[in-house]
Amino acid sequence: xxxxxxxxxxxxxxxxxxxxxxxxxxxxxxxxxxxxxxxxxxxxxxxxxxxxxxxxxxxxxxxxxxxxxxxxxxxxxxxxxxxxxxxxxxxxxxxxxxxxxxxxxxxxxxxxxxxxxxxxxxxxxxxxxxxxxxxxxxxxxxxxxxxxxxxxxxxxxxxxxxxxxxxxxxxxxxxxxxxxxxxxxxxxxxxxxxxxxxxxxxxxxxxxxxxxxxxxxxxxxxxxxxxxxxxxxxxxxxxxxxxxxxxxxxxxxxxxxxxxxxxxxxxxxxxxxxxxxxxxxxxxxxxxxxxxxxxxxxxxxxxxxxxxxxxxxxxxxxxxxxxxxxxxxxxxxxxxxxxxxxxxxxxxxxxxxxxxxxxxxxxxxxxxxxxxxxxxxxxxxxxxxxxxxxxxxxxxxxxxxxxxxxxxxxxxxxxxxxxxxxxxxxxxxxxxxxxxxxxxxxxxxxxxxxxxxxxxxxxxxxxxxxxxxxxxx
Numbered sequence: 001x002x003x004x005x006x007x008x009x010x011x012x013x014x015x016x017x018x019x020x021x022x023x024x025x026x027x028x029x030x031x032x033x034x035x036x037x038x039x040x041x042x043x044x045x046x047x048x049x050x051x052x053x054x055x056x057x058x059x060x061x062x063x064x065x066x067x068x069x070x071x072x073x074x075x076x077x078x079x080x081x082x083x084x085x086x087x088x089x090x091x092x093x094x095x096x097x098x099x100x101x102x103x104x105x106x107x108x109x110x111x112x113x114x115x116x117x118x119x120x121x122x123x124x125x126x127x128x129x130x131x132x133x134x135x136x137x138x139x140x141x142x143x144x145x146x147x148x149x150x151x152x153x154x155x156x157x158x159x160x161x162x163x164x165x166x167x168x169x170x171x172x173x174x175x176x177x178x179x180x181x182x183x184x185x186x187x188x189x190x191x192x193x194x195x196x197x198x199x200x201x202x203x204x205x206x207x208x209x210x211x212x213x214x215x216x217x218x219x220x221x222x223x224x225x226x227x228x229x230x231x232x233x234x235x236x237x238x239x240x241x242x243x244x245x246x247x248x249x250x251x252x253x254x255x256x257x258x259x260x261x262x263x264x265x266x267x268x269x270x271x272x273x274x275x276x277x278x279x280x281x282x283x284x285x286x287x288x289x290x291x292x293x294x295x296x297x298x299x300x301x302x303x304x305x306x307x308x309x310x311x312x313x314x315x316x317x318x319x320x321x322x323x324x325x326x327x328x329x330x331x332x333x334x335x336x337x338x339x340x341x342x343x344x345x346x347x348x349x350x351x352x353x354x355x356x357x358x359x360x361x362x363x364x365x366x367x368x369x370x371x372x373x374x375x376x377x378x379x380x381x382x383x384x385x386x387x388x389x390x391x392x393x394x395x396x397x398x399x400x401x402x403x404x405x406x407x408x409x410x411x412x413x414x415x416x417x418x419x420x421x422x423x424x425x426x427x428x429x430x431x432x433x434x435x436x437x438x439x440x441x442x443x444x445x446x447x448x449x450x451x452x453x454x455x456x457x458x459x460x461x462x463x464x465x466x467x468x469x470x471x472x473x
Contacts, residue, residue, distance in 0.1 A: 081163055087118050088157040092170035095125050095155035099172060107151060107174070111215055126156045129174075131183060131221060131264060180259035182222045183266040184214070186233055189333060189365075192218030193271055196235040203227020203259075226261040237366070238271040241301050243328040245274075252303035273365035274327035277308075279340055280320045283423070284355075284374035284453035290423050291317040292375060293409070296348060297340045301332050307344050314344075314409055317421070322368075331365040338363060342373045343425035347404025350374065353426035353451040375423040377455040378448055382417040382433050385464040392417030393463060396435035403428050424450055431459075438465040 099107060110129040115122055132152045151174040158167045186196040198220040200210045204227060212220040232248040232255075233240075244250040247269055254267050281292040293314050298305035308321055323329050332338075337360040341350055350358050361371040380398070384391040396413040404427050413433075414420050427450055434443040442463045448456050 081161070081165075084121055084159060084161065085165070085168060087121070088123055088159060088162070088168040089170070091116055091118075091123055091125055092155040092157045092168050095127055095157075096153060096170050096172045099127065099129065099153045099155070100174065107153065110153075111217075121159050121161070123157050123159045126158070127154070128156075129153045130219075131181065180224050180226050180261060181264040182224055182229065182231075182257065182259060183264060184220045184222070184231065184233065185266065185268045186214050186218050186220075186235075187268070187270050188218075188238075189270075189272050189331065192216065193235065193238075194218060196220075196233055196238070196269075196271060198222070199232045199234075200224060200229040201232075202229035204229075221264075224259060226259050228256060228258045230256050231267060233269045233271065235271055237273055237326065239274040239328050239330050241270055241272075241299075241330045241332070242303055243274075243306060243323075243330060245326075245328070250303075272331045275329045275331050275363040275366060276325075276327040276368040277323045277329055277338070277340065277361070277363065278320055278368050278370045279308075279322070280370070280372040281342060281375055281423075282372050284376045284426075285455075289319065290375050291319050291421075292321065292342050292373070292423075292425075293317050294342065294344050294407075294425070295321050295340060295373060296343050296345065297329075297338050298346075299330070299332050299336060299338050301330070301336055305346060314407060327366070327368075329363045329369070331363050331367075334362050334364075337361060338369075340371050340373055341425070342375055343405060343427060344402065344407040345405035347402070348425040348427045350426050353449075355426065355451075355453065374426075374453065376426055376450050376453055377422040378419060378424050378429065378431075378450050379422065379455045379457065380417075380419060380431065380433075380446070380448075380459045380461060382413050382435070382461045382463065384437065384462075386462050387464075393435050396433055396463070399432045399434075400424070401430045401432070403430055422455075426450055431461075433461050433463065435463050437463055440465065 099110075107129040110127060112127050114125050114127075116125060117123070129151060153172040153174060155170045155172075156167050157169075182200055184198045186193045186198070192214075194214055194216045196214045196218075198212050198214065200222055201207055203225055206227075210222050210224060210229075212222050214220045230248065232246050234246045239245050240247050240250055240253065242250050242252060247253050248255050253269065257265055257267060259265055277295075277297060279292075279295045281290040282288060283290060293316055295308050296305050297308070308323060309316070329338075339349075339358050339360055341348060341358055343349075346352070355374075359371055359373050361369045363369045378400075382393045382396045382398075384393050392413070392415065394413055394415045394417065396417070398411045398413060398419060400409045400411065402408070402425070409424075412420050429448045429450055430445060431448060432443060432445045434441060436442070442465070444461050444463060446459050446461055448459060450456055
């Protein structure tokens with residue numbers, strides 16, 4: 001039996017694995033092993049995880065870079081906006097300083113714009129100045145308070161890239177002048193009227209003329225020495241509510257004002273682009289066209305009614321009567337109509353004489369308003385005598401006195417003894433008929449209420465040798 005020495009050390013695998021066999025060069029080339037084919041990593045390998053980690057890392061880096069760039073851009077924009085606002089504020093302050101050095105006459109109701117370029121930015125400076133009533137803190141031109149306590153100046157600066165913070169505004173306060181100031185506000189049917197000429201003459205007894213046109217808000221403020229002034233307001237093509245082109249001709253508006261020292265007084269006027277009335281005449285109970293000699297028109301916004309033409313020119317009959325040229329009818333709002341009728345005063349108003357309505361018309365600014373008014377016939381017959389066959393008197397003179405309006409018309413009788421022009425305005429008339437009978441002047445009178453559209457009941461008047469002699473008419 002062969003025994004193995006138990007004390008002999010065992011040969012390790014490491015030593016066996018590191019054993020080197022030396023061969024000749026020929027053997028090495030002959031025994032070089034063929035490379036094994038490359039295999040894809042099996043499912044569950046960590047190569048895909050590495051790719052995802054690279055993509056996420058790149059995205060995070062991109063976000064960080066964008067955030068940094070955005071922060072830098074925001075900082076630059078904030079700096080640019082701050083610099084622009086600082087420049088705008090400086091421009092506004094400079095404008096306010098300039099306003100303090102300008103004459104008070106130039107500042108009153110000032111409204112102007114100008115552009116100023118600083119660097120690459122163009123700024124727009126809007127400057128306004130107006131008197132303020134301290135009691136209401138509103139502009140004196142639009143306030144109901146008739147005085148002003150100080151002049152407020154406002155400088156507003158805007159620029160294209162000013163952003164949501166808006167414009168820069170600086171304000172200032174200037175004490176009223178040592179003299180007086182006259183505030184005149186002119187409106188066109190409730191809206192401010194620009195370009196109206198305001199003329200103040202005085203102070204009395206001086207006849208110095210002070211002129212100024214109203215601004216966009218309808219105001220003209222004149223700095224004047226204390227004293228009494230006459231005022232006239234006008235604008236070409238415009239009239240006041242009573243049809244006057246110059247307010248100094250209208251007795252119903254303020255024409256004179258006294259200005260105490262160191263105070264501001266306010267006056268208001270209304271002007272409107274004048275229109276025209278074109279009035280025709282027709283039968284009250286029909287459609288036939290007639291001629292008339294006078295009309296009356298009135299609006300509740302007027303101080304009194306107006307007559308066309310003046311009563312002194314009656315008996316000039318026309319198919320139409322127009323208001324003056326240039327136009328002289330104030331264009332009240334469409335809710336306020338003119339009442340127009342034939343006659344010379346309010347006593348001829350149709351509804352005062354049994355009629356159901358009055359003709360009405362709206363006059364638009366600058367337009368001609370056509371309207372037709374009714375006339376009613378006065379039916380009379382003038383005969384020479386009550387005895388024997390009826391003998392109409394032709395060419396007898398008939399004097400018609402409109403007793404309600406004190407208007408007088410003179411007509412003659414036709415071959416039938418009737419009025420040659422029987423169509424008259426509604427009203428009450430006294431008729432005096434006169435003719436030569438037997439070489440003597442004979443007269444008679446009769447009263448007629450012309451209040452029936454189709455005509456008054458027939459009135460027969462007899463003149464004879466035995467009748468009343470002259471001096472009645």
